[in-house]
Amino acid sequence: MRLVLLGAPGAGKGTQAKKLIEKYSIPQISTGDILRKAVADGTPLGKEAKAVMDKGELVPDKVVLGLVEERLKQDDCKNGYILDGFPRNTAQAEALDAILVSMGAPLSVALSVDVDKDDLMKRLTGRRTCRNCQQMYNIYFSMPKTEGVCDKCGGELYQRDDDKEETIKKRLEVYEAQTAPLIEYYSKKGILKSIQGIGSIDEIFEKVCSVLEGR
Ligand code: AP5
Ligand code: MG
Numbered sequence: 001m002r003l004v005l006l007g008a009p010g011a012g013k014g015t016q017a018k019k020l021i022e023k024y025s026i027p028q029i030s031t032g033d034i035l036r037k038a039v040a041d042g043t044p045l046g047k048e049a050k051a052v053m054d055k056g057e058l059v060p061d062k063v064v065l066g067l068v069e070e071r072l073k074q075d076d077c078k079n080g081y082i083l084d085g086f087p088r089n090t091a092q093a094e095a096l097d098a099i100l101v102s103m104g105a106p107l108s109v110a111l112s113v114d115v116d117k118d119d120l121m122k123r124l125t126g127r128r129t130c131r132n133c134q135q136m137y138n139i140y141f142s143m144p145k146t147e148g149v150c151d152k153c154g155g156e157l158y159q160r161d162d163d164k165e166e167t168i169k170k171r172l173e174v175y176e177a178q179t180a181p182l183i184e185y186y187s188k189k190g191i192l193k194s195i196q197g198i199g200s201i202d203e204i205f206e207k208v209c210s211v212l213e214g215r
Contacts, residue, residue: 007113010120030084056170110186113197
């Protein structure tokens with residue numbers, strides 16, 4: 001399965017992707033996670049990306065496309081993958097199509113997870129992430145057993161720099177202007193599926209699996 005997860009910031013793309021990895025044994029490719037790792041490692045790419053990410057804007061297409069193309073050619077993507085947070089605009093979607101044509105393996109499905117703006121704000125301001133394994137928690141909806149500590153690996157939980165209210169507003173605007181048009185893009189290609197991302201994480205996962213398995 002070669003899957004694109006579409007959805008606004010906070011829709012739960014990363015949360016659902018982590019569950020899909022376990023169920024289908026395919027990797028998650030999150031451009032946001034790759035960029036945050038580059039920032040944490042202090043690489044030249046990370047230094048360039050940080051300023052843009054902190055403003056809630058998109059990192060240049062050329063940079064992101066290079067990262068994705070390299071990642072898609074790795075061995076663990078042979079049986080499929082979950083693209084999370086990529087593509088982010090029409091130029092990235094077209095470039096992805098061209099890469100996949102050259103690899104002879106087009107996308108199977110683009111799944112859009114739809115969530116109201118008020119819920120998105122609460123999910124994002126309450127999010128905490130493990131520095132070590134990237135597991136997500138939420139101080140409103142899914143607290144870790146011990147405050148500030150990951151249940152899975154004992155790593156330290158942190159709040160993302162771009163999860164401040166002003167930056168979240170900008171990210172939501174960028175989503176509406178640049179990423180939401182991809183719903184139409186994939187609909188025209190006949191591979192779009194949509195679900196409402198409301199309910200518990202497990203309830204949504206059940207809906208995701210039903211749609212992906214055509215149940
Ligand atoms: P990225 O990391 O992709 O962030 P995003 O798209 O803004 O999405 P999020 O990760 O914030 O949300 P999510 O949908 O994954 O939600 P999550 O599962 O965490 O991008 C960050 C930045 O990097 C961009 O702004 C840009 O600068 C740059 N970038 C990345 N990709 C790029 C690209 N392709 N091109 C250019 N620039 C790029 O869930 C959120 C919270 O809600 C969590 O706390 C979770 O526990 C909670 N939650 C999840 N589901 C539920 C539920 N059902 N009920 C209650 N709480 C829930
Ligand atoms: Mg995410």
